[in-house]
Amino acid sequence: MxxxxxxxxxxxxxxxxxxxxxxxxxxxxxxxxxTTSHRITILGxxxxxxxxxxxxxxxxxxxxxxxxxxxxxxxxxxxxxxxGFQVDSLTAxxxxxxxxxxxxxxxxxxxxxxEDDGYQRFFAYISLxxxxxLMLVMSNNLLQLFFGWEAVGLVSYLLIGFWYxxxxxxxxxxxxxxxxxxxxxxxxxxxxxxxxxxxSLNYSEIFAQKDKLATLIxxxxxxxxxxxxxxxxFVGAMGKSAQFPLHVWLPDxxxxxxxxxxxxHAATMVTAGxxxxxxMSPLFELSDTALSFMMIIGAITALFMxxxxxxxxxxxxxxxxxxxxxxxxxxxxxxxxxxxVAVFHLMTHAFFKALLFLxxxxxxxxxxHNQDMRYMxxxxxxxxxxxxxxxxxxxxxxxxxxxxxxxxxxxxIEAVHLSTLPGSGFASFxxxxxxxxxxxxxxxxxxxxxxxxxxxxxxxxxxxxxxxxGHGHAAKPHESPWVVTLPLVLxxxxxxxxxxxxxxxxxxxxxxKGVISIDAARHPALATLAEEFHGPVAMALxxxxxxxxxxxxxxxxxxxxxxMLQPSIPKAIYNNFRxxxxxxxxxxxxxxxxxxxxxxxxxxxxxxxxxxGDAALIDGVLVNGSARTVGLFSLxxxxxxxxxxxxxxxxxxxxxxVLLTWQLWPYL
Numbered sequence: 288m289x290x291x292x293x294x295x296x297x298x299x300x301x302x303x304x305x306x307x308x309x310x311x312x313x314x315x316x317x318x319x320x321x322t323t324s325h326r327i328t329i330l331g332x333x334x335x336x337x338x339x340x341x342x343x344x345x346x347x348x349x350x351x352x353x354x355x356x357x358x359x360x361x362x363x364x365x366x367x368x369x370x371g372f373q374v375d376s377l378t379a380x381x382x383x384x385x386x387x388x389x390x391x392x393x394x395x396x397x398x399x400x401x402e403d404d405g406y407q408r409f410f411a412y413i414s415l416x417x418x419x420x421l422m423l424v425m426s427n428n429l430l431q432l433f434f435g436w437e438a439v440g441l442v443s444y445l446l447i448g449f450w451y452x453x454x455x456x457x458x459x460x461x462x463x464x465x466x467x468x469x470x471x472x473x474x475x476x477x478x479x480x481x482x483x484x485x486x487s488l489n490y491s492e493i494f495a496q497k498d499k500l501a502t503l504i505x506x507x508x509x510x511x512x513x514x515x516x517x518x519x520x521f522v523g524a525m526g527k528s529a530q531f532p533l534h535v536w537l538p539d540x541x542x543x544x545x546x547x548x549x550x551x552h553a554a555t556m557v558t559a560g561x562x563x564x565x566x567m568s569p570l571f572e573l574s575d576t577a578l579s580f581m582m583i584i585g586a587i588t589a590l591f592m593x594x595x596x597x598x599x600x601x602x603x604x605x606x607x608x609x610x611x612x613x614x615x616x617x618x619x620x621x622x623x624x625x626x627x628v629a630v631f632h633l634m635t636h637a638f639f640k641a642l643l644f645l646x647x648x649x650x651x652x653x654x655x656h657n658q659d660m661r662y663m664x665x666x667x668x669x670x671x672x673x674x675x676x677x678x679x680x681x682x683x684x685x686x687x688x689x690x691x692x693x694x695x696x697x698x699x700i701e702a703v704h705l706s707t708l709p710g711s712g713f714a715s716f717x718x719x720x721x722x723x724x725x726x727x728x729x730x731x732x733x734x735x736x737x738x739x740x741x742x743x744x745x746x747x748x749x750x751x752x753x754x755x756x757g758h759g760h761a762a763k764p765h766e767s768p769w770v771v772t773l774p775l776v777l778x779x780x781x782x783x784x785x786x787x788x789x790x791x792x793x794x795x796x797x798x799x800k801g802v803i804s805i806d807a808a809r810h811p812a813l814a815t816l817a818e819e820f821h822g823p824v825a826m827a828l829x830x831x832x833x834x835x836x837x838x839x840x841x842x843x844x845x846x847x848x849x850x851m852l853q854p855s856i857p858k859a860i861y862n863n864f865r866x867x868x869x870x871x872x873x874x875x876x877x878x879x880x881x882x883x884x885x886x887x888x889x890x891x892x893x894x895x896x897x898x899x900g901d902a903a904l905i906d907g908v909l910v911n912g913s914a915r916t917v918g919l920f921s922l923x924x925x926x927x928x929x930x931x932x933x934x935x936x937x938x939x940x941x942x943x944x945v946l947l948t949w950q951l952w953p954y955l
Contacts, residue, residue, distance in 0.1 A: 298342070300338055301339055301342065301382060301386075302335075302422055305335050307331055308410075309331075312325075313411030325406075331414060332390045332417055333390055335386045335421070336390050346375065346376055353372055354373045354375075355372065357370045358370040368488065371427040371489070373425070375802045377566065377630065377799060377802045380793075384634055388555070388778075392774070393410070393413060395770065395774040396409060396410065409446075412442055412446050416547075416551075419439045420439055420556070420559070422438065427490055429478045429490070429493075433478060436527065437471065440527070443460075443463060443547075443551050443556055446547040447542060448542075449543050449547070455539075455542050459539035459543070462539055463540050467527065470527060470533050474522065474523020477518075480512060480516040480519060481516050490566070521584075525560065525584065526560075527556065527559045528559065531584060531587045534592065534611050535877055537607060537611060541604055548607070548644045552606075558614075568805070569804040582703070582708060582714045583714065584622075585714065586619050586718065588618065589613075589615025589717055590718075590720055590724070592611035592612045593608065593721050593724035595875075598868060602650060602736065603651075603658060605728055605729075606644055606732075612724070613636050615717075617629045620702055623705075623706040623812050624806070628698045628699055631698065631794055634789075635694065635786050638683075638778050640680075642676060645774055646680055649772065650670065650673060653766060654666075657743070657746055659746070662742050662745055663736045667737040670766045673767060676776060678733065679783060680778075683782040685725050685726040685730070687839065688830050689823075691781065691782055691785045691787070697826070697833075697835060698816065700719060701816055701819075703812075705816065707811075708810075722835045722838040727842040730846035731846045734847060734850045794817070
């Protein structure tokens with residue numbers, strides 16, 4: 288059967304429609320006005336979503352695909368640098384998720400940012416972010432992938448520091464930028480190694496040489512070159528997808544407006560690393576060392592970042608740490624060679640995490656921009672739509688059977704349990720224990736915000752720590768406008784249904800055939816899962832007999848007991864285990880280590896280069912030294928060329944005497 292070829296013009300339209308909106312709103316926003324600016328950007332993203340949905344339909348049901356060059360930039364030493372698209376089932380799914388979540392965020396922003404002076408600028412940024420992410424997921428070569436990779440990093444820097452008069456926002460965006468540079472340094476080294484070994488930037492050409500790559504040794508060592516390249520690529524993913532210890536930027540990025548928290552942390556930037564590793568699965572499958580490393584790093588992130596979510600009081604930071612934990616789950620699935628399961632969780636997580644972030648933003652609006660959960664409570668009667676949609680998002684996050692998060696999270700736990708790679712035992716424990724932790728912090732947040740006694744009148748009037756817009760805190764809560772609640776409802780629907788509807792097709796059919804490579808003989812986890820799968824209903828019913836289900840129930844029960852029935856218990860735990868709370872509150876002292884050791888060391892090295900290299904060598908010797916040399920030489924010349932005739936006659940006589948002596952010396 289011949290596969291249909293997708294139109295390159297259509298694919299260009301998908302990517303460029305958000306870019307057009309970003310350019311118009313960015314350069315002409317003041318002239319166009321607020322309403323026209325948001326209409327243009329929303330139209331661009333909406334058209335991009337509709338075109339992406341059509342592309343997905345063609346790919347999933349007609350077997351269509353595209354892999355080709357759109358524009359050739361240049362050739363250097365036989366390496367072609369180009370703009371090209373590779374659209375298959377993985378890309379088409381990512382395109383739909385990115386554009387749909389982005390569209391919801393665009394609509395939501397109308398209500399959330401209505402009072403902000405940077406309204407048009409914000410819409411320009413989020414449209415530019417969408418374009419950057421589309422270029423990343425649609426690329427067919429490492430150069431374009433790296434362009435999209437850096438572009439989402441740059442725009443996230445602009446978005447996190449959007450309120451550039453807040454010192455905390457400036458610190459947060461600089462921190463995100465610097466930490467991502469660490470990861471991106473590893474990423475570009477990995478790309479360089481692959482180009483060195485294959486002579487190509489194109490995915491297909493690199494994958495065609497994978498058997499040769501598997502035999503190469505890294506020069507000067509006994510390491511496999513492919514293992515080094517995969518580890519370097521994964522370091523890039525650790526930065527972008529916020530894996531331990533490069534996760535430190537993500538919680539601080541909450542300093543940006545809530546819509547970008549949803550956009551960056553739900554479906555786009557933080558999932559770029561997961562997408563990249565899945566795309567590179569033909570290479571990662573050949574390195575068990577890289578897979579084990581990914582699994583262990585993901586397990587540490589899933590469990591230990593979840594612990595941090597338990598003690599947070601800022602509603603957005605709870606959701607941020609939950610994102611870190613879920614990204615750990617995805618990374619563990621990658622390490623277990625269950626790439627389709629990781630991508631499946633990426634998709635389901637995108638909907639319910641965007642819902643939770645936007646729900647948190649709606650609460651912040653209703654609470655007049657107070658973000659501290661200690662001053663909330665009883666909001667369900669004031670904000671019924673936000674309440675019910677946030678409950679749906681929380682249930683999906685903790686993996687309640689039949690909801691979307693259940694199917695993807697349980698599949699990860701099972702896949703890791705079936706893995707035989709080194710580190711799989713620890714990873715299996717970590718992702719299972721994380722089920723309880725996730726349920727605990729999720730429903731701690733839910734109960735503190737929507738149930739119990741109303742505490743909003745207790746908020747100190749002068750507390751501006753989390754007050755983005757400077758509103759008073761004691762005003763009565765209210766439901767958000769429809770432009771905020773409509774995206775919540777539209778995101779709640781896939782949060783309930785998408786897992787049930789797609790698990791069979793995405794995990795246990797040929798959906799990713801020829802796109803994601805798995806060596807079933809060496810890594811049989813997914814193949815074993817397929818044998819045990821008997822449909823989404825049977826999977827959900829069977830889950831009530833498994834440990835994760837009861838851990839979920841226990842987490843919700845403990846949260847209800849601690850925060851609704853006996854709030855004295857958490858206080859007693861705090862009083863008796865202050866050292867533990869201090870450890871968690873200081874985020875395992877990783878920020879302190881980075882600032883006092885790494886940053887101080889970097890400052891010391893920089894100061895040494897400045898004093899010794901710049902000031903002493905460059906300025907002192909090369910620049911000022913050369914000036915002094917020229918000055919000395921000029922002084923000597925000045926003494927010789929002073930315009931006095933008797934001096935010239937004296938020098939000429941001396942020169943004649945020296946010349947005669949030199950000529951007559953042999954005869955003397």
